[in-house]
Structure formats: structure tokens, C-alpha cells
Amino acid sequence: MLLIPITMNRSAGARGKNILLVEDDPSARQSIKLLLCIDRHTVTEADNGHEALQLFTGSTYDLVIMDYFMPGVRGDELARLIRQLVPAQPIIMVTAYQEKLVDADIPADAVLGKPFSIDDLRRAVAAATG
Numbered sequence: 001m002l003l004i005p006i007t008m009n010r011s012a013g014a015r016g017k018n019i020l021l022v023e024d025d026p027s028a029r030q031s032i033k034l035l036l037c038i039d040r041h042t043v044t045e046a047d048n049g050h051e052a053l054q055l056f057t058g059s060t061y062d063l064v065i066m067d068y069f070m071p072g073v074r075g076d077e078l079a080r081l082i083r084q085l086v087p088a089q090p091i092i093m094v095t096a097y098q099e100k101l102v103d104a105d106i107p108a109d110a111v112l113g114k115p116f117s118i119d120d121l122r123r124a125v126a127a128a129t130g
Contacts, residue, residue: 017129020056020063021065022052049066049073050073065092075093076108091109092108093106093111094111095111098113
């Protein structure tokens with residue numbers, strides 16, 4: 001068994017965020033959730049845009065992290081719907097196709113390319129949530 005040391009981000013642990021995570025791939029969703037939970041964030045999961053919108057309208061989140069390519073409602077469409085409800089909502093878009101989004105009008109505070117490291121995620125969360 002290979003053990004990989006993970007350093008705890010103490011500042012994030014002191015003030016964990018309430019995060020809505022929207023990812024249609026179950027293994028990717030669980031991996032991202034694990035990374036967020038290491039820093040003691042509270043994570044609510046949705047596996048599609050419709051479910052995410054229902055969860056979003058019933059709660060308040062410090063941050064929404066969503067995949068770009070999802071069936072039904074793409075991430076950019078979901079981000080626009082969320083921004084109609086809460087214009088200042090911090091949003092991070094994650095995608096394995098970052099190069100295709102370079103010139104796209106993405107309504108997100110950051111676009112994070114998959115795969116990403118825990119440090120990449122920490123920087124994006126810190127930047128998006130101030």
C-alpha cells in the first residue's frame with residue numbers, strides 16, 4: 001500500500017466553507033469532495049444541474065464548484081441560472097477540456113483544469129471566496 005502524505009491547511013480548517021459540488025462523474029465527485037473535506041469544508045453533492053439548482057434555491061453556499069460538461073444542463077448554463085438568483089455567488093468551473101474554454105464566456109470566478117492538485121484547488125477556493 002502506498003501512503004501519500006497530505007498536509008492539512010490549518011487556515012481553511014478554522015473556517016471551512018459551505019460548498020455545493022456539482023459533478024456528474026461519481027468518482028470525480030468523490031475525489032473532489034475528499035480534497036475539500038481534508039480542509040474541513042462542508043460539501044453538499046449534486047450529480048446534475050437540475051439537482052444542483054434545487055439544492056441551491058433551498059440553501060446558502062459560500063461557493064459552488066461545478067463541472068462544465070454535464071448531461072442536461074452544462075456548467076455554464078447552470079452558472080448563469082445561479083447568478084440570476086445570486087449575482088455575487090462565487091463559482092469555480094472544473095473541466096478536463098480547459099483549452100476549449102480559453103475564449104469562451106464562462107460565468108465563473110475561476111476555471112480549474114482536470115486533473116488538479118489539492119494545492120490548485122486550495123488556491124482556487126481561497127481566490128473565489130476571498
